[in-house]
Amino acid sequence: MVLFLLLVCGFCWSIVYVKLIHLGFRYKACGIPFIALALNFAWESVNSYFDLKDNILNITTYITLIWLCLDILVILTYLLYGKRYFPKHTNKEYFWPWTLIIFIMSFVIQYFFIIEFGDLAKFYSAFIQNLIMSISFIIMLVGRPDIKGQSLTIAINKCIGTLAATISSSIILHSGLIITLGIFCFIFDTAYIYFLSHIKRLHSDFLKSSTKI
Structure with a gap:
């Protein structure tokens, strides 16, 4: 059961990354909130390093390495196109220092989590x-002037992948904290799916009405 759930999680999150890469280069947009991207990349990098260092080669290690490779391309979409979504009232020169300090923070926090x-x-x-990511997706949706780079494929697979990880981790650890975090992830993920589908439907109806005029 746990192995099946881990494979579901790995598969769904891999779809998320592939879709982010595809839409990112297609629409010249990064479809994931930067703070979530930085934390994800740090988690994958640090945990892969320690697993390989300790010679821990299991299904989780291989999945994490796949995510790490895909995430590098997602980061590339942010580096290429992220500046356009930087706050308009902020000097664009702060984009690179901001990017650097968030990446450093993410790696340091992840390192000390392990310590x-x-x-x-x-x-x-x-x-x-x-959970930070789930909330950030909603903030990104309402804060951006468009929904380029975002899709229901990403939203739904993120939700299913995280739910599978919640169940498998709960079976392994019997942790009330993880169950609680997983439940709130699911709540915000479903909310994001609903809001995104609603916006897409409004956009589709607008285009249909425009063609009739």
Whole structure:
């Protein structure tokens, strides 16, 4: 059961990354909130490093390495196109210092998660940043002038992948904290799916009405 859920999680999140890459280069937009992207990349990098260093080669390690490789291309979409979504009232020169300090912060936090919590770090940090991501997607949706780079494929697979990870991690650890974080992830993920589908439907209706005029 746990192996099946891990494979579902790995598959769904891989679809998320592939779709982010595809839409990112197609529409010249990064479809994931930057803070979530930085935390994700740090989690994948640091945990892959420690797993390989300790010679831990299991299904989770291989999945994480696949995500890490895909995430590099997602980061490229942010580096190429992220500046256009930088706050208009902010000097664009701050884009690169801001990017650098957020990446440094993400790596330092992830490192100390492992130092403080050991083997449990990857679980706790993953769900905390996943909740941050779920909320950030909604903030990104209402804050941006368009929905380029975002899609229901990303939203739905993010929701299913995280739900599968919540169930499998709960089976392994019996952690009330992880269950709680997973539940709130699911609530915000479903809310994002609803809001995004509503906006897409309004956009589609507008285009249809425009063609009739």
